[in-house]
Amino acid sequence: AKAAGRNAIRFFDPAMQIALEENAAMLAELHQAIDNGELELFYQIQIDETKGIQGAEVLLRWFHPIRGMVSPLDFIPMAEESGLIIPIGRWVLESACHQLKVWENIPNRENWQISVNVSALQFQQENFVEIVQEIILSNNINPHGLKLELTESMVLDNVDIIIEKMHQLNQLGIDFSMDDFGTGYSSLSCLKRLPLKQLKIDQSFVRDITTDPDDAAIVQTIINLSNSLKYDVIAEGVETQEQRQFLFNNGCSQYQGYLFSRPVPIAEFEELVSSMSVN
Ligand code: C2E
Ligand code: CA
Ligand code: CA
Ligand code: CA
Numbered sequence: 001a002k003a004a005g006r007n008a009i010r011f012f013d014p015a016m017q018i019a020l021e022e023n024a025a026m027l028a029e030l031h032q033a034i035d036n037g038e039l040e041l042f043y044q045i046q047i048d049e050t051k052g053i054q055g056a057e058v059l060l061r062w063f064h065p066i067r068g069m070v071s072p073l074d075f076i077p078m079a080e081e082s083g084l085i086i087p088i089g090r091w092v093l094e095s096a097c098h099q100l101k102v103w104e105n106i107p108n109r110e111n112w113q114i115s116v117n118v119s120a121l122q123f124q125q126e127n128f129v130e131i132v133q134e135i136i137l138s139n140n141i142n143p144h145g146l147k148l149e150l151t152e153s154m155v156l157d158n159v160d161i162i163i164e165k166m167h168q169l170n171q172l173g174i175d176f177s178m179d180d181f182g183t184g185y186s187s188l189s190c191l192k193r194l195p196l197k198q199l200k201i202d203q204s205f206v207r208d209i210t211t212d213p214d215d216a217a218i219v220q221t222i223i224n225l226s227n228s229l230k231y232d233v234i235a236e237g238v239e240t241q242e243q244r245q246f247l248f249n250n251g252c253s254q255y256q257g258y259l260f261s262r263p264v265p266i267a268e269f270e271e272l273v274s275s276m277s278v279n
Pocket of ligand 2: 057117149179
């Protein structure tokens with residue numbers, strides 16, 4: 001009875017009730033967001049110290065008519081819980097491939113890649129490989145331009161099925177990056193079975209890299225691990241020249257972060273790229 005009473009009080013907590021109603025309203029609106037054209041991809045440049053521009057990661061933005069720009073941190077979890085991430089994720093892939101097609105026809109961009117975040121539910125769809133294949137075919141793009149960012153939590157269960165899917169996508173020419181590397185719980189024995197192209201050092205380790213010896217050690221370890229396993233390594237959240245210098249000195253020459261650019265709309269991205277190629 002005591003427990004039930006506590007639950008009842010919690011359920012009728014007005015603040016909680018309002019939060020629940022707001023959530024429901026937002027979910028209903030998210031349902032319409034694709035059709036209403038409220039979703040947009042922002043592009044954040046990825047740079048190699050010696051090889052130059054590598055491409056960009058696409059980051060989703062929701063422009064709500066009243067709420068304004070909603071952060072993916074606020075709606076991706078909701079989209080995952082409700083299953084809406086399936087159509088949204090498909091829209092992201094389609095838009096990214098559409099952009100890749102544009103880049104394919106611009107000189108000196110043949111090796112550029114677009115990195116796309118894929119959530120667990122999306123990757124676990126039985127026909128995910130077919131969906132990706134279909135999008136590649138209908139946009140007539142070179143699949144090597146596509147890189148999918150997975151997270152460690154996705155490979156905790158059903159590892160064999162995940163690996164099989166990764167191999168199938170690999171065979172199409174698609175690369176994989178392990179996002180937020182070091183923040184999850186995947187074991188090294190599992191990691192080495194995955195057909196990865198790249199590890200992405202999480203920004204939480206990069207932030208204090210020049211002041212916190214523990215973070216510095218973690219980052220050095222990830223870089224060494226990447227070298228041993230023959231993966232590329234990129235650091236996210238690079239904000240200062242000092243961080244960039246530390247990374248470069250320790251063998252990581254690929255970066256993404258505010259030092260170079262925030263995620264920006266495609267027009268701004270193109271301006272950035274042309275201003276960079278002028279110097
Ligand atoms: P993420 O994949 O780890 O993306 C990196 C986040 O760090 C982005 O936040 C980016 O704007 C931010 N960031 C980039 N450089 C810097 C920097 O130098 N300093 C700092 N402090 N932050 C930096 P954003 O755009 O708010 O995205 C948040 C998360 O939402 C992403 O984290 C990703 O997990 C998810 N997300 C975004 N777009 C998509 C999508 O299309 N599909 C899925 N499934 N998830 C997405
Ligand atoms: Ca990412
Ligand atoms: Ca990340
Ligand atoms: Ca992160």
